Amino acid sequence: MTKVINCGNLKIGGNNKITVQSMLNFNLSNNINQAIDQVKLLEANGCDIIRASIDSEEDAKAIKTLKKYTNMPIIADIQFDYKMALYAVENGIDAIRINPCYIGSEDNVKKVIEACKDKNIPIRVGVNSGSVKKEFLDKYNGVNQFSLVESALEQVKLVEKYNYDNIVISIKATNVKLTYDANIELKKRTDYPIHLGITESGSDEDGIIKTSMGLGSLILLGIGDTIRVSLTEDPVREVIIGRKILQYLGLRPYGIDVISCPTCGRTKVDLINIVKDVKKAVAPIKKDIKIAIMGCAVNGPGEAREADIGFASGNGEALLFKKGEIIRKVNEEEIIKVLLEEIEKIN
Ligand code: SF4
Structure with missing residues (x-):
């Protein structure tokens, strides 16, 4: 030491x-x-x-x-x-x-x-x-x-x-x-x-x-x-x-960690821009949590199991999930609004 x-x-x-x-x-x-x-x-x-x-x-x-x-x-x-x-x-x-x-x-x-x-x-x-x-x-x-x-x-x-x-x-x-x-x-x-x-x-x-x-x-x-x-x-x-x-490295918190999938042939939404918008919206929030924005409902929630909260997008709807468990469906246009409300609830 x-x-x-x-x-x-x-x-x-x-x-x-x-x-x-x-x-x-x-x-x-x-x-x-x-x-x-x-x-x-x-x-x-x-x-x-x-x-x-x-x-x-x-x-x-x-x-x-x-x-x-x-x-x-x-x-x-x-x-x-x-x-x-x-x-x-x-x-x-x-x-x-x-x-x-x-x-x-x-x-x-x-x-x-x-x-x-x-x-x-x-x-x-x-x-x-x-x-x-x-x-x-x-x-x-x-x-x-x-x-x-x-x-x-x-x-x-x-x-x-x-x-x-x-x-x-x-x-x-x-x-x-x-x-x-x-x-x-x-x-x-x-x-x-x-x-x-x-x-x-x-x-x-x-x-x-x-x-x-x-x-x-x-x-x-x-x-x-x-x-x-x-x-x-x-x-x-x-x-x-x-x-x-x-x-x-897990040594010091620094606000929200946004994880997102790399997109692939199954992605049906403009995930790159969705992620940019999400990052902008959550930037001022000081909570030490992980959120996931995934491009499809099939693999998304499971792959992002480590996230506190996340969305899997596709076909106009997005699935809201917490710790890998699907909670409910949300209209894709409301992703950011719902995400901010849910983050607010997390202590
Ligand atoms: S989460 Fe779905 S869309 Fe994203 S890379 Fe994985 S399979 Fe493709």
Whole structure:
């Protein structure tokens, strides 16, 4: 089991729920109003932790303003300048994400660690496939799970050297299999909480498939304490995908799960559009239930036995069923109305 660390009002690691993170794509000092709107939207969609790039003292000062609008812990993303980390700590940040090897002399690293230690702020360290040190590339013959893990653990050792162990580690690659192998190797060698992600995964299906495969397979092995879906898309979509990954692994509820059949030669209705309409209608409902929309009465109710409630459509009528048992017939045009009424009755 991993160590538990405190990140603002949340606990990461151990038996705590896996948290979902995202990153603001507005600059805090230049676009604070957009950043505030985005933070609210992300939180409303189930984001647990937010990260923001801190590239100036003004960005760091804006953390205080942002905090007025959210309960989520905020992580400062620091690139090369250690002073940005110090400013962020001064302005009430909840965690810091740095690559200690990128922020210059050890003395600078020490200053950041001491500042975090003073306020018990966690530090996320780690590498991605593009930032492995040459020393480890030479030693392990390129980018692989061993060079990635050595690189990450070198950063951990540097933080530990100053008697600090409030650490989260991440190892991300663009390649799914490499991310998988590296995190398995990492887990063997550390008990710090692990942040999972597939870096630069792309957009749409590409990014969603890579992320779901990489994160899903690791989480099923019990690896991963906090996740970020990195898509070239609106961060809100990252959060929705992240939450759905956890929902479909049975780890965290995230509203109604709509299951539906793939359609076949027996389908007599426009099931594709019916399902789209149903999903739209039930989207705001927060209940943790499964509903099934099936294309025929012969196989539909039986195949969707695991659903709490469902419809099997065909020939102008639909059969309403609950847990595989047919309850009654409904006019096909009334499917959504009846479904919403029935969902209302479920506690
Ligand atoms: S539920 Fe009926 S319509 Fe849908 S795929 Fe199965 S057999 Fe075909």
